[in-house]
Amino acid sequence: MKLQIKYDINTACKVIMQENLDRIGIPYEITGLGEIEIKGILSTGQYTDLEDSIKKYGISIISDPKNGVAQKIKDVIIEMVYLEDKLPSSNISDYIADKMNLSYGYIANVFSEITYTSIGNFIIIQRIEYSKQLIVEGVLSLTEIAWKLNYSSVAHLSNQFKKTTGLTPSAFQRIINKRKDADFKAVQTQQKLSTSN
């Protein structure tokens, strides 16, 4: 049987951090997306313990402040894309710079230094990523997805999709569907084998 799940990364990460911090017994306060204020002092042992236990979730503690800046920019962008804020068509970078209270030039540099890609490119990647998710969900039509992601038209979305992935959205959908079918069939044969055994 197949389950379709939707997940909210931010909540998931928050809960993981809370659980682990609670387990280790570290008093804390979550002050923002990807930001936790540790009350008191963290021993090296505790730090390593925390680091190790959250590593398997793909969560790491950012050491470099630049990492923090880059991470914050990422979070802002993700929020913009996924939480349906109207993407200000121009001035995205200005918008982010304002939000973070830093100059645009600075954040642009830090971002590309840390992530090896531009802010603009990252935004595109995120949007295309979200559209992939929506296509896989299969609930919304391509037009609705384009509207939801603030593209001026379906053609615009398709173009950007193709430029980014090399595939048209329909080809992408086709492949995902065929994959699902193949997986389903594999599970079926496995079930058959197990029941016959």
Added chain:
Amino acid sequence: MNNNALHILLADDDEDDRLFFKEAIDEIKVKTVVTLLNDGVQLMLYLNQPDVVLPNVVFLDLNMPKKGGMQCLKEIRSNSKLKDLSIAIYSTSASEQDIEETFVKGANIYIKKPNDFGELKKILAEVININWQYHTSGLNKENFLLSI
């Protein structure tokens, strides 16, 4: 792309192609460790080593003797240890249908071997970059499809 080098693996039976690949990767400004293998059998042996450090990206030629790319793809995807590897099919041109088929069978990336060295560099840089983005930004690896 942090201070750790990127592990890249290529399985291709053609000597010249391995040469191009290595030179192109070397010219990209990214720290990499490249392993070159000659065919599918060698590839699977390498990946199934008990203490192996799994590569960040596996580049796989389709037409190899002894064991071809599609067979390797199938084996990798059905191996619980290896199934999360990023796999890029690196092959001579194929029809749209065949390209889609490799994606359906589990490849993440399809690269048409280019005719131009500069093009190859660009492509490899793009692939490494995108892979890195997927790795660092919590993007869904299952939807990672790229056709270049």
Added chain:
Amino acid sequence: MKRKIVKLSTPYLLTTLILSIFLLVFSAAITYKQFLELTKAEKRVVQSHKVILTAQELLSTVKDAETAQRGYLLTRDTVFLVPYKDAITYSAQIITDFKKLVGNNPEKQKAIDTLDFLIHKRFDIIAASIFKKDIELPLSSADKKSMLSRKDLVDKIRSKTNEIIKNEKMQLKIRESEHSEEVFLSPLTFLYTSLFALSIFIIAFFKIKSDLFHLKMANNQLLINKRLFEHSENISNICNWCWNLEANHLTFSNNIHYMLRCEKYDFKQTVEGFSKFVHPDDQHIITNGVKEALEIHKTAIVYYRVIRKDGVICYFKSESKMIQDNFHKNIMIGVISDISEQHHNNAILEEKLFDLERTNKELLAFNHVASHDLQEPLRKIQNFISRLDANEMESLSENGRTYFSRIKVAANRMQLLIDDLLAFSRTNKAEKVYELKDLNILLKISIQELAQSIEEKYATINTSALPSLNVIPFQIQQLFINIISNAIKYSKANVAPVITISSEIICGKDIIKSSFTSENKLHKITISDNGIGFDEEYAEDIFILFNRLHSDSEYCGTGIGLTICRKILENHNGYITAEGIPNVGSRFNIYLPMTE
């Protein structure tokens, strides 16, 4: 010819026969009755005559008696007593006969009785007078009285007899007239009866004649049909056979002799006789077939070889069937045909097919060479060219650099050609899987594929609704891509290409210069552009493989794209034509059959 129904059915004949017999018997009966009547009338006349005669005879007898009496009285000679006694006896007999003769007529009987009484009285008197002794003259008054009364009696007798005679004569007259009537009628009746019988015979004759005529005609037709049949058997190299299973009677039509190239005496019309000609290795087929037919009464088709009398081996096909004849007997009928020619042709076809398949395999192998093996070295050449271009150009002389750039151009051209050739062969080779697809969706996908060049050239594409058809989706996409990319490529300099796509339904025979002559309806999809157009005289040439209207330096291309389009339409039972006006634009008309 008009077939008169020759009714030979038994009930019909029986009815006619019975009716005729009845009529004839009836008329015979009438005739017979007539004759009876005649005889009767005759008899009655004769009887009357007899009565008269008898009466007269009686009178004469009485007179004889009287005469005898007188004679005796006169001569007293006993010789006269003999006739006298005779007369008495005779008259008694006559009376008896008379009575008998007169029959059941009470009047007449009474008359005879009266006469009889009178006669007896007379005889008594005569007897008395005879036995009286002498007569003494003169007669006494008593004697006179008795004489008078004797005379009276005699008169009475006479008159009575005359009365009887008169009555009888009257009756005779009537009877005679009746008789003559009968005499008149009888031959007439006989004549009519004969005529009637004769007419029946004549009708029967004509009917039989006409029926015979029709039978003859039918027979003639049958004969012609038989000839035709035999002739057609001869031409088509078949023969038929008929097997009465119960009687085990098997007959073949004549053509078997020709088919086996033997004489009539060579061929015995039995299963064994036929089997003699069957190829030894195929004997079992015949035996099994016969067995099956007998046991299961199955309709069968068998193939076997036969060795003709002239030694040539032929391939025969036998097809048989069980039927029932008019007597509800099981009859097996069959047809044997000489399929040697078809067999031979089949063998040739199979050989050709084998050759074709082999050629196809070779072509596919060539395809593989082109697709992979040719590509590989070319790609490497290009890669090394790009490496040299990037790093080693400084080491070359001026000439070297020129040559090198020429090498680059040539390699690129080769790449293009191989790519397009591959696309062309793919339209041939691909498995033809047809799906019902909305062409609008396929068009959208094709436009997406060309997104880049559309953007670069600021091209506009205006589409109207396209139908949904049974197509090979990838090929139709390729079709759209090829035509639209052409429209973009061959656009006027500095004029943004505008491409219009529309669709309509038309009638097949409206298309000129095509093989569509039917009344079938088709879809016509038109793709027109405002590009550089072309001269109408090249409208067919542009679809020819490798044919181009421009050099490579003007417009880059391989001359394969439109050929691919035509091939794709062929795969869909469709057609494509092109129209162009130089410097105005071009129009491509795609015709696709309607999907049921």
